[in-house]
Amino acid sequence: MGKPRMIILIRHAQSEGNTNNPQEDRNIHQNIPDHRVKLTKDGWEQAYDAGRRLRELLRSDDTLHFFTSPYRRTRETTEGILKTLTSDEPSPSPFPRNSIKVYEEPRLREQDFGNFQPCSAEMERMWQERADYGHFFYRIPNGESAADAYDRVSGFNESLWRQFGEDDFASVCVLVTHGLMSRVFLMKWYHFSVEYFEDLRNVNHCEFLIMRKKEDSGKYILENNLRTWSELRRERLAAAAAKEKANPSSPTTATAISEKDKEKEKKLLGVAGESSSSNAGTLSPIPFRKKWGGCPNGCDHGKHAYRKENSMHAMQLNGKPSSPSSSPITGEQSTLPFRRPAARRWQSSSDEDEDDPRGRSGPTVDVKRSLDEVVSSPDGTPSFISLEDRLRSRLKSPRNELHQLKTAGRDFGGSASGNTSQAGSDTEFSAEEDTRKRLAKGKIVGSRAGWEEERWLMRWGIRVMLAVMLGVRLSWNCPRMGCLSCLS
Numbered sequence: 409m410g411k412p413r414m415i416i417l418i419r420h421a422q423s424e425g426n427t428n429n430p431q432e433d434r435n436i437h438q439n440i441p442d443h444r445v446k447l448t449k450d451g452w453e454q455a456y457d458a459g460r461r462l463r464e465l466l467r468s469d470d471t472l473h474f475f476t477s478p479y480r481r482t483r484e485t486t487e488g489i490l491k492t493l494t495s496d497e498p499s500p501s502p503f504p505r506n507s508i509k510v511y512e513e514p515r516l517r518e519q520d521f522g523n524f525q526p527c528s529a530e531m532e533r534m535w536q537e538r539a540d541y542g543h544f545f546y547r548i549p550n551g552e553s554a555a556d557a558y559d560r561v562s563g564f565n566e567s568l569w570r571q572f573g574e575d576d577f578a579s580v581c582v583l584v585t586h587g588l589m590s591r592v593f594l595m596k597w598y599h600f601s602v603e604y605f606e607d608l609r610n611v612n613h614c615e616f617l618i619m620r621k622k623e624d625s626g627k628y629i630l631e632n633n634l635r636t637w638s639e640l641r642r643e644r645l646a647a648a649a650a651k652e653k654a655n656p657s658s659p660t661t662a663t664a665i666s667e668k669d670k671e672k673e674k675k676l677l678g679v680a681g682e683s684s685s686s687n688a689g690t691l692s693p694i695p696f697r698k699k700w701g702g703c704p705n706g707c708d709h710g711k712h713a714y715r716k717e718n719s720m721h722a723m724q725l726n727g728k729p730s731s732p733s734s735s736p737i738t739g740e741q742s743t744l745p746f747r748r749p750a751a752r753r754w755q756s757s758s759d760e761d762e763d764d765p766r767g768r769s770g771p772t773v774d775v776k777r778s779l780d781e782v783v784s785s786p787d788g789t790p791s792f793i794s795l796e797d798r799l800r801s802r803l804k805s806p807r808n809e810l811h812q813l814k815t816a817g818r819d820f821g822g823s824a825s826g827n828t829s830q831a832g833s834d835t836e837f838s839a840e841e842d843t844r845k846r847l848a849k850g851k852i853v854g855s856r857a858g859w860e861e862e863r864w865l866m867r868w869g870i871r872v873m874l875a876v877m878l879g880v881r882l883s884w885n886c887p888r889m890g891c892l893s894c895l896s
Contacts, residue, residue, distance in 0.1 A: 411572045412473075412581045415628060416465075417590045417617035418458060421451035421488065423481040426613070437525040442518065443479045447488075451481070451613070455488025458614040463493050465616075466580060468502040473578035474510040475568075477517045477585050485614070486510065486584045509578070515564040518586040519557045522550035543606045554592060554605070561592050587611045598630065609635040 425436045425445045436445060447455065466472075476486045494505045525531055538546040547553040571577055583593070587610040594617070595605045611617065619628040 410575065410577065411621060411626065412577065413470075413579050413621050415581045415619040416462070416583070417593060417611075417619075418485070418489070418582060418584050419587045419590055419611045419613055419615055420447075420477075420479075420482045420485040420584065421454035421458070422448050422613045423451055424448055434525065434528045434531055437521070438527070439524070441524070442521060446480050447484045452484070452488055454614045455485045456492045458485070458616075459489040459492030459495075461616070462489060462582070463501065463503070465618075466503070470503075470580045471578040472503065472508045472580050472582060474508065474582045474584065475513045475516060476510065476583075477589070478512045478514050479517055479586075482516075482584050482586070483512070489582075489584070513564060515560045516583065516585040516589055517560075519548070519554060519588050520551040521548050542602075544602045554588060557589060557592050558596060561589065561596050565593070565596055590617055594630065594634075597628070604636075607636045607638050609637055609640065 423445045424440075424447075425442070427448065474486060474490075476482050490505065490508065490510075494501050494503055494508070526534075534548070538548075544554045544558075547556070568581070583590075585593070590611050591605060591608050594600065597619075600608075616632075618631045620631055621628050
């Protein structure tokens with residue numbers, strides 16, 4: 409068959425969350441998930457009536473494909489439509505139930521309004537904030553925006569268009585979805601602007617939006633006239649002007665209407681002041697916008713903003729007080745001890761913390777003694793520093809410092825990010841394994857030294873043999889040990 413001759417969008421019937429009582433509707437969504445809200449008794453009647461109207465709209469040789477949202481209210485609407493569409497009352501139906509294909513399409517689900525909705529006062533505040541921000545781009549907390557729903561519908565439209573190329577696709581495609589999703593579908597299909605989408609009013613329950621294909625061009629033409637808020641506003645202004653013209657001697661009626669409109673404007677949008685609303689019979693063309701963003705009680709986030717100090721500078725200081733000229737970040741208490749938490753800074757030594765190296769203080773150096781002590785060693789080392797201390801200080805080579813810089817990580821935060829761990833892939837090396845590796849390394853170094861000694865003796869043996877054979881004098885001061893030039 410190819411492309412269907414008609415695409416019909418149907419909004420679900422009345423549900424428990426769409427009654428005429430706004431307070432009850434909001435209480436429903438506080439206790440029942442949105443996807444489990446069911447139809448009311450009037451909603452089932454609307455679904456049955458939609459099935460009868462669809463039966464009159466179709467031809468007897470039409471084939472049907474249904475795509476429905478997985479929400480309960482849309483699935484129940486589809487069941488009601490199919491019940492009367494395939495019923496043999498009052499006459500046999502040309503559409504048997506086994507010839508109709510029904511698919512659940514999650515991309516046609518309703519806009520996500522979060523999980524359980526908050527109280528009515530918070531929901532009212534959120535709707536007012538959405539009206540000021542814009543219905544299309546405003547993202548519901550813990551939910552999604554109409555722009556997010558547009559992305560979903562875009563993917564569904566592409567999938568649907570690919571199915572149009574199949575030979576067994578139906579002649580009529582029916583989409584049972586939600587009010588906002590119907591408008592988003594049309595926005596994507598006909599390339600509506602964001603401003604026009606936000607001006608569109610919602611679709612009535614079980615209202616048909618019919619897109620009929622033109623035989624000459626193959627394009628789908630929307631047969632419905634979509635209702636807009638701007639059109640409704642013009643109709644109300646025209647009706648009020650006609651009523652005032654018909655009864656010029658009763659200004660109280662016009663005054664009462666204007667006062668009611670001003671009260672509504674003050675409640676929903678806010679009025680800049682009494683002076684702006686003092687003109688009788690007129691509304692402010694530019695409504696006062698509330699400030700929704702920012703901090704309601706004054707912003708103090710700058711007082712609590714912390715900047716991370718350069719770890720290289722902290723390593724160089726090593727606990728020493730930094731001067732404003734030497735530290736890249738100045739301020740009070742910028743040394744390492746004051747950057748530590750107070751619990752760590754002032755913790756007392758206990759039995760369970762004896763093994764914690766963070767609670768220990770490093771070795772103290774008597775600076776005064778080092779200045780007064782007579783230097784007696786050739787390299788300028790004070791005589792009170794022992795040989796053991798000097799050997800220990802030589803172990804701190806630049807190679808170890810480079811290793812510390814390597815394990816500092818990309819951000820020099822000590823996280824060693826981006827470097828291979830020194831431990832194994834599963835567990836870290838124990839102390840016993842480290843000892844065994846050091847011993848094995850020492851054996852390798854010892855074997856290399858012995859091999860060098862044997863090589864040196866072998867080379868000198870060769871020189872002695874050559875000297876005896878050639879009868880020459882052997883030079884013992886040759887640094888090259890074995891060259892023929894020394895055999896003179």
